[in-house]
Amino acid sequence: AILGPPEVNITSCPNCINVTIKLPTSHFREKGKLQSLIDIYGGLDYVITLKSQDGEHKRPRQGTTEEVFSTVIEELYPGRNYCVSVEVTASLNKHSIPSPWKCVTADSEARQGKGAVGQGG
Numbered sequence: 001a002i003l004g005p006p007e008v009n010i011t012s013c014p015n016c017i018n019v020t021i022k023l024p025t026s027h028f029r030e031k032g033k034l035q036s037l038i039d040i041y042g043g044l045d046y047v048i049t050l051k052s053q054d055g056e057h058k059r060p061r062q063g064t065t066e067e068v069f070s071t072v073i074e075e076l077y078p079g080r081n082y083c084v085s086v087e088v089t090a091s092l093n094k095h096s097i098p099s100p101w102k103c104v105t106a107d108s109e110a111r112q113g114k115g116a117v118g119q120g121g
Contacts, residue, residue, distance in 0.1 A: 001027070003037065003088050004097035010084050013072065014109045019048060020070040021086050036067050041090040048073070051083040051101065078108030
């Protein structure tokens with residue numbers, strides 16, 4: 001079985017981006033009920049690749065036992081564009097498809113209020 005790709009959403013925060021990850025669904029059924037990957041593997045690892053104008057950086061592998069979870073990537077440069085791709089692996093299953101790249105611009109601390117209007121994409 002191949003894992004992936006997970007569903008990824010990213011939003012910007014001051015000098016950081018917030019990455020929400022929804023694990024891919026499995027195709028295993030038990031008693032007619034679709035099993036989640038957590039049900040099957042007990043826990044999964046995920047690796048976030050961060051792409052910016054400096055190049056691509058794989059973040060350290062982390063584990064999860066949640067089906068939907070979020071993580072914050074901090075210490076980013078405000079106003080810069082960052083793209084994120086997430087790959088999910090299990091200890092018994094290294095075959096995975098990374099998520100498509102999602103991009104966002106990190107916020108600066110200074111920007112207050114809702115005056116800023118985003119340009120469409």
